[in-house]
Amino acid sequence: MSVKIAVLGHGVVGSGVCELFYKNKKSIEKRAGEEMDIKYILDLRDFPDSPYKEKFTKNFDDILNDDEVTSVAECMGGVEPAFTFVKSCLEKGKSVSTSNKELVAEKGDILLRTAKEHNCNFFFEASVGGAIPIIRPLHKCLAANDIDKVAGILNGTTNFILTKMYNDNMPFDEALALAQSLGYAEKDPTADVEGHDACRKICIISSLVFGRHVYPKSVYTKGISDIQLCDVEAADVLGCSVKLIASVRRLENGKILPTVMPTLVPYENIMSGVSDVFNAVLVYGDGIDQAMFYGRGAGKLPTASAVLGDVIETVKRTSTESAQTWEPSSDDSFIASHEEYVSRWYFRVPDGKQPSDAGSYRHDDGVSFITDKPFSFAQAMDMAKEMNAFAFMPVMD
């Protein structure tokens, strides 16, 4: 008797799950220790030419009411109807593996609790960093660490745009258009460009690392649409690349501070070399010092690989993996204001406004410099006002 799987959604990721599963079926079964097969694919569309056409259903109840199906891969995206479907599966004791970051960021606590109550698993490795193993290493391999900071490049589209600005001197609008023509960015690029996608992912990481659900609305989020070519060039002269960094840290007062902001990354930091659509996550712990995970953060097969890795784990486990979980949060009083964010800062100011003691770079669009000392975001805002700054950004440690 083989383990029967259902795949919800046959878009980019869902079809990748089917493709990769049948390509590597033998070795996947060997690793799971069980024979496995996909019994259903849920999609409202018709796929008359699909090699899996006999597996399609438009009726979710076919899957829910089939006791043979014990493991479900959710690749639909969006909160609804994914939430209702996933919750129903978990309530029937079917484990679910998802690539859906919106779902996990908005409803992770509820779904983790539901899984626990029904002795099954809700896994979401694919929801952060695509192919990059990060969720499982965070709670398993690094389990002996007190982790106090995580910082990541978690959105491939914006990293591609910033790389084009940097490598090819391409203005933002042109780089965005190129990303769209290559299929890296949506027609409406807001979720990527304004940082909402990265925000959802840092919410998931924050929840997992610090143990309480962090909602996207509690996270200060700034995208890259204001980044000027002159800032990218000036950053280079000052020894840094500009990246959209999603990070979370624990402050001395015990609160946590998740943010998404364009940030200067010094060339000594390995993160500065993460280019194109690649993602990376840097983890700081008291045992490991720092460790980085790097890879393709999106795409059909990379994301499918992460979903299937989770599906294999659901097959191997007979009970809930208790370590990979977090508590609901009734308020966000454990989250610090972004004004408490402390770092060195990059400023671009009108010529003559720069402090005399800082190494600075004069160019056509003003003068750029990095502060020697760290300041809080609140202080940096005051300084920016005082200097009539055109732009300011934090600098990564």
Add this chain to the structure above:
Amino acid sequence: MSVKIAVLGHGVVGSGVCELFYKNKKSIEKRAGEEMDIKYILDLRDFPDSPYKEKFTKNFDDILNDDEVTSVAECMGGVEPAFTFVKSCLEKGKSVSTSNKELVAEKGDILLRTAKEHNCNFFFEASVGGAIPIIRPLHKCLAANDIDKVAGILNGTTNFILTKMYNDNMPFDEALALAQSLGYAEKDPTADVEGHDACRKICIISSLVFGRHVYPKSVYTKGISDIQLCDVEAADVLGCSVKLIASVRRLENGKILPTVMPTLVPYENIMSGVSDVFNAVLVYGDGIDQAMFYGRGAGKLPTASAVLGDVIETVKRTSTESAQTWEPSSDDSFIASHEEYVSRWYFRVPDGKQPSDAGSYRHDDGVSFITDKPFSFAQAMDMAKEMNAFAFMPVMD
């Protein structure tokens, strides 16, 4: 009733395991789902000032015959007596987590089989890449992939030396002396400098990925003691850094080819930015394309973190983790000769001997260039002879 642990060896890693365990005991227990304590520390030396002094024993039988001890951390190093001790523990059903790469590279197949026969676990995350989670991601998170190549910077000492040669123009001997004075290199640096340490680690990775035990003696291994400052400088002009790369790939004929060689890494490759004592492992799979794991490859707390991550897993599991294993190999006929290694090549030759069509860099010590096309190692050797080459090295894809 708490889970009782024994730590074999109280050197750098073993004492780190005790330190990190008691520092993070609460969160470790939460993740393991059980109360835990260290009951014994085995060491022949006396530690009268240790905070754990009542736990020390010089008699291994105290540990072996205490049925309360169910999880053992082996941090002694060397094949014997570690092998005898670890095998005895496994035969009694005590799971073992080790940081000992010599032990795993020489005896991994036997110990994995022993663990399976006695329904316990032999874990070795700490034996490769120190703090970097690589063993578990390879067999768990990337389980849906067909992995066909792994390449890593697996020795921190040589990477430190190469970084000093590159950044500070420091000759090899001087950089080695500095590494020794900083405690990064042993008095007898042979195991690091000649690549034996990296060789053991690529053996472990090769065995895990391709499923059959690969012995160090079957692996072509060349260290960095021949690397000249002029080659590091020329590589930079040609857009590459020089790294000691341990890699394994599967050839089209089904054989695998593990090697350890100084290699030019183009700056576009994220591995080129891995500096100082840091390690990194790049994994190529059909689903993920590529993923890299980066962090501290050695040191007290980083290695202890990896050992304890495994110890936590031994506590959570009631049966053998079957996926993390490999078969014994009676011969090495499945391993290809290094002469079949195909890549582009870096040559340094006397002026006048360089091919006219290649971009080349003329300097005081000859002419350096990289071939446009890939050649086998055997062909590269012939070319080197023909051109009276001073040096030649592969170039990473």
